[in-house]
Amino acid sequence: MSDARPTVRIHYCTQCRWLARAAWIAQELLTTFPTQIDVLLAPGTGGVFEVSMSGELLFSRKDAGRFPEPKELKQAIRDRIDPDRDLGHSDR
């Protein structure tokens, strides 16, 4: 893991077969933040779908009762690592 860069961890349920969704979200985040973050895909069980960065929980499916949209995750990451950045029309 690159020391300087924060790691976004996507913890997803394998029983629910959410790898594809987790990998999609990972690619969305790494496309928007191509050099500023690492992304960790971490399998889990029991319906988990959680996104955290440097240990801080950004999104929990159990709490929200739904899956995260890339836009809200990108905004949460932007707010923490590059607050002045404009994410552009689709992710503003």
Place this chain on the structure above:
Amino acid sequence: MSDARPTVRIHYCTQCRWLARAAWIAQELLTTFPTQIDVLLAPGTGGVFEVSMSGELLFSRKDAGRFPEPKELKQAIRDRIDPDRDLGHSDR
């Protein structure tokens, strides 16, 4: 990162636009080893495409002069975390 599980790190070149390939490899590995590893997608530059596990280099594009096939990565991981496992007809 889950302490118990080893992390497979895929370090890929963003200049070469190898995110899609890295994410594909990640999904292949996490499909074959659904609960035994975490996979870290780590952007880099300069033509890098390297796969390592727990700090040990398993594959380097520069050394091999080509990209890795999922099969050889799965075998390398299997040899280290589950030596007796038969990967089945396609990845044996």
